[in-house]
Each structure stands twice: as C-alpha cells, then as structure tokens.
Amino acid sequence: MNDLPPIPLPAEGVDTGSPPAGGSMPLDGPALGRPGGGAMIELKAIRKAFNQGRPNEFWALNGIDLTIEAKKVTAFQGPSGSGKTTLLTIVGCLARPTSGRVRLAEDDISGLPERFLTGIRRSTFGFVFQQFNLVKGLSALENVMLPAFPTGRPHRELRSHAESLLDRLKLAHRREARVEWLSGGEQQRVAIARALVNDPQVLIADEPTANLDTALSREFMGILESLNAEGRTVILTSHDPLVVESAAVHRVVSMRDGQLVEN
Amino acid sequence: MNASIEKQRHLIDFTLASLARRKTKNLGLLLVYTLLVFVLASVSLYTHALRQEAARVLERSPEIILQRMVAGRHDLIPPGYLERIGRIRGVQTIEGRLWGYYYDPVVKANYTFMAPAAEAVRPGTLTVGPAVARSRGLAPGNTISFRAYSGKLFAFTVAGVLPHASELVSADLVLMGEADFRAFFDYPAGHHTDIALSVANPLEVRTVAAKLAAALPDSRPILREEVLRTYASVFDWREGIVLALLSAAIFAFAILAWEKASGLSAEEKREIGILKAIGWETGDVIKMKLWEGGLVSLTAFLAGFVAAYLQVFRLGAPLFEPVLKGWAVLYPRFELVPAIDGLQVATLFFFTVFPYMAAVLVPIWRTAITDPDSAMRS
Amino acid sequence: MKLRPSSLAFVALGLAAAGFAATFLDAAWLRSRDAPQLAERGALAARLGLTDLALFTEARYTRHPSQADLHSAFQDHPVALEHFPTGSLLPPPAALIAHHERLDRKTAASD
Numbered sequence: 001m002n003d004l005p006p007i008p009l010p011a012e013g014v015d016t017g018s019p020p021a022g023g024s025m026p027l028d029g030p031a032l033g034r035p036g037g038g039a040m041i042e043l044k045a046i047r048k049a050f051n052q053g054r055p056n057e058f059w060a061l062n063g064i065d066l067t068i069e070a071k072k073v074t075a076f077q078g079p080s081g082s083g084k085t086t087l088l089t090i091v092g093c094l095a096r097p098t099s100g101r102v103r104l105a106e107d108d109i110s111g112l113p114e115r116f117l118t119g120i121r122r123s124t125f126g127f128v129f130q131q132f133n134l135v136k137g138l139s140a141l142e143n144v145m146l147p148a149f150p151t152g153r154p155h156r157e158l159r160s161h162a163e164s165l166l167d168r169l170k171l172a173h174r175r176e177a178r179v180e181w182l183s184g185g186e187q188q189r190v191a192i193a194r195a196l197v198n199d200p201q202v203l204i205a206d207e208p209t210a211n212l213d214t215a216l217s218r219e220f221m222g223i224l225e226s227l228n229a230e231g232r233t234v235i236l237t238s239h240d241p242l243v244v245e246s247a248a249v250h251r252v253v254s255m256r257d258g259q260l261v262e263n
Numbered sequence: 264m265n266a267s268i269e270k271q272r273h274l275i276d277f278t279l280a281s282l283a284r285r286k287t288k289n290l291g292l293l294l295v296y297t298l299l300v301f302v303l304a305s306v307s308l309y310t311h312a313l314r315q316e317a318a319r320v321l322e323r324s325p326e327i328i329l330q331r332m333v334a335g336r337h338d339l340i341p342p343g344y345l346e347r348i349g350r351i352r353g354v355q356t357i358e359g360r361l362w363g364y365y366y367d368p369v370v371k372a373n374y375t376f377m378a379p380a381a382e383a384v385r386p387g388t389l390t391v392g393p394a395v396a397r398s399r400g401l402a403p404g405n406t407i408s409f410r411a412y413s414g415k416l417f418a419f420t421v422a423g424v425l426p427h428a429s430e431l432v433s434a435d436l437v438l439m440g441e442a443d444f445r446a447f448f449d450y451p452a453g454h455h456t457d458i459a460l461s462v463a464n465p466l467e468v469r470t471v472a473a474k475l476a477a478a479l480p481d482s483r484p485i486l487r488e489e490v491l492r493t494y495a496s497v498f499d500w501r502e503g504i505v506l507a508l509l510s511a512a513i514f515a516f517a518i519l520a521w522e523k524a525s526g527l528s529a530e531e532k533r534e535i536g537i538l539k540a541i542g543w544e545t546g547d548v549i550k551m552k553l554w555e556g557g558l559v560s561l562t563a564f565l566a567g568f569v570a571a572y573l574q575v576f577r578l579g580a581p582l583f584e585p586v587l588k589g590w591a592v593l594y595p596r597f598e599l600v601p602a603i604d605g606l607q608v609a610t611l612f613f614f615t616v617f618p619y620m621a622a623v624l625v626p627i628w629r630t631a632i633t634d635p636d637s638a639m640r641s
Numbered sequence: 642m643k644l645r646p647s648s649l650a651f652v653a654l655g656l657a658a659a660g661f662a663a664t665f666l667d668a669a670w671l672r673s674r675d676a677p678q679l680a681e682r683g684a685l686a687a688r689l690g691l692t693d694l695a696l697f698t699e700a701r702y703t704r705h706p707s708q709a710d711l712h713s714a715f716q717d718h719p720v721a722l723e724h725f726p727t728g729s730l731l732p733p734p735a736a737l738i739a740h741h742e743r744l745d746r747k748t749a750a751s752d
C-alpha cells in the first residue's frame with residue numbers, strides 16, 4: 001500500500017489560498033514555508049486553560065516546549081484526556097494557547113488575529129478529524145472541494161483536482177455518492193482527500209485509526225507514508241501500537257496530564 | 264474568471280447543495296413564502312390600481328359642488344340662489360344640477376336619476392347606465408315604467424345605453440329630461456339639487472370656495488380634491504381591512520420563517536464548525552448564508568409578484584375582488600387599468616425580503632463567531 | 642458535466658427577473674391599450690359632472706360618499722368621510738332585506 005503515486009504540487013504561482021489582505025502583516029499564508037521549505041513548528045511554554053477564571057477551570061496543557069520537524073511524521077501518544085487533541089488544535093491554528101508562543105517557519109503566529117489564522121490554516125494545514133467530520137448530504141466530491149471554496153479557485157480546475165485526489169485514493173467510483181453511504185474506510189479517504197485539496201504543507205490527523213480495523217489501519221499508514229514521501233509534514237495522535245510502532249512514524253512524543261513525558 | 268466572483272459562485276453552489284438536502288421542506292417554505300408575497304402584492308396592486316382609476320376618472324369632475332344645508336342636512340337649492348352667487352372672479356360656469364335616487368324594488372337596487380344640463384334627453388325617453396340595462400334586460404327602444412314616490416306610474420322609452428367603458432362611473436345612472444325629472448319626483452319648479460361650479464385656475468379653487476361660504480352661510484362647498492381624497496381613503500381602508508384579516512397569516516409565516524431560518528439545528532452548527540475548521544472564514548460562512556437568504560427571498564418575491572400581477576390584471580383578480588371592491592346589487596363590471604407604484608413595490612420588497620434575510624443572518628452571526636476547534640471535539 | 646447549482650439558480654433568478662420586468666412592460670401596454678376607454682370615462686364624468694364611482698349603490702352616502710351630508714354620523718372629522726355599510730364585506734342576509742323592505746315604505750310589487 002506504499003505505492004501511492006505522488007500527488008503533484010500545484011504549479012508555482014497558482015494561488016491556492018489567498019489569505020485576507022494583510023498589508024504589512026508578517027505572514028502571508030501561501031508563501032509560508034514555500035517552496036519546499038521546512039515548515040518547522042516550534043512550541044514554547046504552551047499552556048491552555050478551559051473555562052479560565054471559573055470554578056471548573058481546567059488546564060489541559062501545562063507548559064509544552066517542543067519542536068516539530070518539517071517533512072517528518074510525528075506522533076503524539078498518551079492516555080485519553082492527556083491533552084493530545086488540544087495540542088493539535090493549537091498546532092493547527094484552530095485555537096490559541098492561553099499562554100506561550102507558537103512559531104511556524106520562524107514566524108510567531110500566536111498573536112495573529114482570527115482572519116490570518118484562518119488563512120494560514122487553509123493554506124498550510126490539512127485536517128483529518130477523528131470522526132472525519134464530512135458534511136452529510138453532500139457527495140464525496142463536493143466534500144473534497146469544500147476547503148477550496150473560499151480561495152475562489154476556478155470550478156473546472158478545482159473539480160478535476162478533487163477528482164484526481166479521489167482517484168489516487170481509489171475512490172473515483174464513489175465520488176458522486178453521498179458521504180453517509182460510504183464505509184468508514186472510504187469516509188476516511190474522502191477526509192484525507194479533503195485535507196489535501198488546498199495542497200497543505202502539514203497534515204494533521206487526530207486518532208486516525210481509532211475507527212478502523214487492522215487492514216484499513218495499515219492502508220492508512222501506507223497513504224501517510226506516501227504523503228510524507230512527497231515532503232509533507234505529518235502530525236498525528238494515537239494510542240494504537242500499529243501507528244506508534246510503525247516504521248512510517250519518525251518520532252513519538254508521549255504526553256500525560258498536559259505535559260510531555262520523556263520516553 | 265475573477266477569483267472573487269468564482270468564490271461567490273462556490274458559496275452559492277454550497278448553499279444550494281445544502282438546501283437540496285431537505286428538498287421538500289425547503290421547497291415548501293419557498294412556496295409558502297411566494298404565496299405570502301403573492302397575497303400581499305395582489306392586495307397592494309389591486310387597491311393601487313383602483314385608487315389610480317378613481318383619481319384619473321374623477322380628475323375631470325366639477326371643481327366645486329355647492330350644497331345647501333338646512334338643519335345640518337342636505338337640502339334643495341331654492342330659486343334665486345344661482346343669481347345670489349352672482350359673479351365671482353375665477354368662476355367659469357355655474358350650473359344648477361338635478362339628480363336624486365330611486366329604489367327599484369324589482370331588482371332591489373338603487374338607481375341614480377339625473378337630468379343632465381349638458382345633454383338634451385328627449386321627453387319620455389331615458390338613457391340608462393350599463394348595469395341598469397343589464398339588470399332590467401333593457402335595450403334601446405324598450406319601454407320601462409317606474410312607480411314614482413308619489414305613487415304614480417311613469418313609462419319611458421329607452422333611448423340609449425351608456426358605453427360599457429364608462430361603467431365604473433355610470434353603472435346605475437338613469438338620464439332623463441329636466442321636465443320628466445321634475446314631474447317624476449314632484450320636484451318643485453326652480454329648485455335644484457346642488458350647484459356645480461368650474462374654476463379655471465386650480466390655485467383659485469380654495470379662494471372661490473371661501474368666498475362662496477362667506478356669501479352663503481347656509482352652503483357647503485365640496486372641493487374636487489376632497490372627493491379624490493375620499494376615494495383614496497376608501498380604498499386605503501379596504502386595503503387595511505384585508506391586511507388586518509391577513510395579519511394572522513402573515514404572523515404565522517413570520518414565525519415559520521423565523522423558526523426555519525433562525526433555529527439552527529445542532530447539525531447545522533456542527534457543519535459551520537467544520538467549515539471554519541477546514542479554512543472558511545467567519546465572513547465566508549455569513550456570505551454563504553446571505554446567499555441562501557437572498558436567493559430564497561428574491562425568488563419568492565419575484566415569483567410572488569409576477570403571479571400577483573397576472574392574477575390582478577390578467578385574470579380579473581378573482582381572489583380578492585369582493586373584499587377590495589365591496590359588494591352591491593348593481594355592480595359595475597370593469598377591467599382595471601394596470602398601475603404599478605414603484606414605491607409600493609419597493610415597500611413590499613423591503614418588508615418581505617429583509618426580515619427573512621435578518622432571520623437567516625442573526626443566528627449565523629452568533630454561531631459563526633464561535634471557535635473552530637469545536638470540529639475536533641464532535 | 643452536470644450543471645452547477647449556481648448556474649441553475651442564475652437561470653431561475655434571471656427568468657423570474659425577466660418576468661418581473663415583463664409585468665411592467667405589460668402594464669404599460671395595457672395602459673396604452675385602455676387609454677381611450679379611460680378617456681371616455683373621464684369625458685363622461687366631465688360632461689355629466691359626475692363626482693363619484695358607481696361602486697356602492699346601496700345607500701346615498703355610499704353611492705356618493707363625497708356628496709353626503711356633512712353632519713351625518715361619523716362625518717365630523719374633516720378627513721374622515723364615512724363610508725360604512727357598503728364597507729362591509731358581504732351582502733346583508735336575505736331574510737333581513739325582506740323584513741326591512743316594508744318598513745322602508747318601498748313597494749313590494751313590481752311595476
């Protein structure tokens with residue numbers, strides 16, 4: 001399953017994710033870490049509180065210092081509730097840390113306004129959620145195209161790009177099917193195709209094999225490997241030995257109670 | 264194609280695909296919405312056309328009608344009155360009018376009998392209005408007899424029927440010669456019903472009326488502008504009644520639309536979270552919903568308006584006619600000349616399209632500004 | 642390739658907008674077609690000195706609302722000329738007509 005054909009990067013100059021007009025902001029989504037640059041991610045003293053200031057205040061992350069290498073596969077492991085998902089939301093610009101700094105390819109993005117974070121998220125990160133989070137009622141193809149809608153990419157081009165992604169993930173025959181009719185494995189491959197449609201540098205997957213059987217999990221790891229082989233950074237969480245002990249994973253980071261634990 | 268246009272088209276594609284998921288429900292809503300616009304537009308088109316018709320037909324009626332009042336009631340103009348008015352500057356013509364009402368027990372309808380000054384009707388003959396001719400089955404040459412209020416029976420020959428085109432003002436008219444009129448009603452010689460004055464300069468009408476009121480303290484001048492305003496308010500009132508009757512339906516729809524548009528299901532909230540997580544900005548989500556609201560309400564507005572137009576001006580307004588026109592035993596048959604008031608259309612647009620847009624937007628705004636990390640936790 | 646939903650929407654909206662525009666054109670056409678009849682109505686009103694529409698013929702103050710007594714009921718306000726019973730939405734019940742007809746000194750027999 002490791003023989004997935006490479007997914008071509010879009011030709012230089014194709015605007016895959018124009019972020020909001022930013023004037024002199026330090027960052028520009030699509031230029032981030034491109035071309036081929038190592039979009040190294042640095043976390044410094046990251047703390048994240050939920051319900052801060054209220055009686056049920058809870059610190060999900062408690063001082064994380066970590067550098068995630070570009071073009072490598074990094075896995076977070078740890079018991080449920082240890083803060084893996086929370087960390088992914090911060091790395092993937094879905095949430096801001098309560099304190100601490102996030103640096104993406106040398107740029108500090110912790111203080112950026114929401115609009116810019118969205119632009120970075122769209123162009124730099126692709127997400128494969130634990131529950132896949134496909135939009136029900138829409139076809140597989142429509143789901144794959146969704147993240148590219150705000151970029152204004154021409155319909156024809158976007159459609160054929162999405163079709164080629166589904167094709168590579170062996171889903172060409174299912175592209176007009178509503179996603180709720182697809183099996184778990186197929187849904188995940190649709191989710192992967194969707195994560196790739198804006199051609200992101202970094203792929204983020206939360207518990208990707210939690211809903212898959214062994215064969216499908218192996219297949220997923222194969223896809224992962226081929227994506228990494230193209231130069232994409234992959235960050236995932238898992239407590240599945242099949243993932244953590246896989247040869248495709250370059251580095252395993254363990255977590256407990258919102259902190260990193262030495263292996 | 265321009266990327267920002269393409270982006271809007273993508274948003275439209277998505278919002279339509281979303282709507283298509285609950286086809287029956289959304290089509291049902293569109294239908295009810297269209298129906299509401301149809302009803303409101305029908306009412307407003309119809310009454311506006313009636314008001315216009317009244318204004319344009321009556322803009323050539325006499326500038327001033329002078330009534331005499333006795334003990335606060337309309338009374339006959341005695342002989343010598345016309346002379347007492349004498350010459351007032353600005354008045355072109357003064358003429359005493361002779362007209363009255365007659366109840367016809369055969370068809371249980373009231374006619375307006377009139378002895379026109381401008382038109383010589385030969386003694387013993389009548390010219391009748393189209394509705395009178397229709398209800399009594401009259402044609403030129405027929406004979407008809409009326410029993411006067413004195414008890415005497417009078418027979419007349421129908422000399423002619425007024426043209427159908429004028430039915431709105433002439434449906435119940437019975438025109439007769441002056442001598443016949445006075446004999447039929449035992450109308451005292453030299454008396455008139457009222458006095459019509461024509462004034463050339465519209466700016467002088469009020470001055471002339473004030474002079475008349477001063478010179479003849481027992482008279483009451485009625486200006487044409489008052490007549491026109493009376494008709495405007497009659498149809499305003501009827502429109503208001505219909506809208507009041509419809510208000511329950513309007514409120515029901517408002518609740519339905521609000522419920523549908525604003526009541527975001529957990530599913531929709533989840534979807535917005537997903538869209539934001541995969542790179543949609545808050546603004547994109549809102550624009551997408553704006554398109555939904557805009558497309559739905561614009562389609563409903565346009566379709567409802569076109570249907571209302573066809574109903575009112577092409578099919579004779581079968582639905583609201585009785586309420587808007589009123590009823591009568593002798594009812595004029597007339598086709599309304601279409602009149603569309605731009606301001607009225609704009610008002611209708613505003614009150615049907617904007618509330619829906621607001622209903623769509625308000626809850627989306629609240630949801631769309633929530634954090635995108637919820638998608639990771641569903 | 643399947644037609645995009647947005648294309649379908651534009652076509653539908655375009656048709657509806659064309660229909661909307663057509664109503665204005667149709668109205669203008671009907672107006673010019675009916676202009677002679679309107680003129681005829683106006684001419685008759687001018688010739689006979691008519692002051693009211695022959696819509697409600699049931700009572701004198703509804704047949705000629707503008708010519709009714711100044712001091713009859715509900716006429717006191719200068720801008721509120723009364724126009725009731727005919728303002729009702731339906732004809733009165735037939736039983737009532739028969740009952741009141743005699744009192745109104747109106748002949749029951751036809752002549």
Ligand SMILES: Nc1ncnc2c1ncn2[C@@H]1O[C@H](COP(=O)(O)OP(=O)(O)O)[C@@H](O)[C@H]1O
Nearest residue numbers: 050051058060079080081082083084085086087
């Ligand atoms: N939105 C939230 N509000 C309050 N507590 C939360 C929220 N999200 C996560 N938590 C808590 O933070 C801790 C870490 O959660 P999470 O990052 O999902 O852990 P993991 O993915 O390792 O299982 C958990 O105890 C969880 O209950």
Ligand SMILES: [Mg+2]
Nearest residue numbers: 084085206207
């Ligand atoms: Mg988790």
